[in-house]
Amino acid sequence: MWNARRSLLLSKICVLVFMAALAAALIAGPWLVSWLIGFSANAHQQHTPWFLATLYSGGVFAGILLVQLYRLLHNIGQGGVFTAKNISLLRGISWCCFAGAFICLFSAIYYLPWGAVAVAAAFIGLIVRVVKNVLAQALALKEENDYTI
Amino acid sequence: MPIIVNLDVVMAQRKISSGELAEKIGISQANLSILKTGKAKAVRFSTLEAICEALACQPGDILEYRAPPKA
Structure with a gap:
């Protein structure tokens, strides 16, 4: 039967899958970029270092975001939902998204779809x-509510 | 907060312990401690009623308003 505990477990597994995907993307970064450039008919051959720079600088924030997301799920699993720590984690996740957006925005200079x-x-x-x-x-x-007697 | 809880004074006058009062009014000792130390943010009418009944007093005997000093 589906319940909140299993839902939380599924979310944790999803985060771990994303962590693995991020690690794989970072390890296979040069191959991934050459594949992307080859896919777009070598039109961006001269941009290879830029693609790598975007991938690795974005990867740092993606990594931080995933760790914070995992910690958030762990806290929720421990029963601590409405806590200052979780608010701080959500703030961190939000800033990581904005940092990623900033990197992608600059990357749009050499590759518009970013x-x-x-x-x-x-x-x-x-x-x-x-x-x-x-x-x-x-x-x-x-x-x-806690301090209402 | 300018609302002062004088519960400990009334309890001392009635010679009743925290444990005994907590049991009589049906709240935990921890919650009674929050109330006594003035950490509570609100008091339910039902709790106030139970305290007044247990201590045979009026709400004004327990709660007092003191204006904060002007800066």
């Missing part, structure tokens, strides 16, 4: 930020 990725990353960052604000209000309500 612009679409930048918009998507910034949009996700914004949504996470709103969720963080909602959680902060929920924490304030919980504290008030």
Whole structure:
């Protein structure tokens, strides 16, 4: 039977799969970039170092984001949902999305489709930020409720 | 907070312990401690009613308003 614990486990597995995919992408970075350039009929041959720079600088923030996401899920699994620590983690996740968007925005100078990725990353960052604000209000309500005798 | 809880004073006057009062009004000792130390953010009417009944007092005996000093 499907329940909250299994849902949490599935989310954790998804995060771990993404971590593995990120590690694979970073290890196979040069091959991945050459494949992408080959795929676009060698039109971006001269941009190989730039693609690599985007991949590795974005990979740092993607790694930080995934670790924070895993810690958030771990905290929720431990029963700590409305906590200051979780709000801080959501804030970090949001900033990682914005950092990724910033990198992609600059990368759009040499490869325009990065612009679409930048918009998507910034949009996700914004949504996470709103969720963080909602959680902060929920924490304030919980504290008030806890101290109502 | 300018609302002062004088529960400990009334309890001392009635010679009743925290454990005994907590049991009488049906809250935990931890919650009673929060109330006594003034850390509580709100008091339910049902809790206030139970305290007044257990200590045979009025809400004003337990709660007091003291204006904060002006800066």
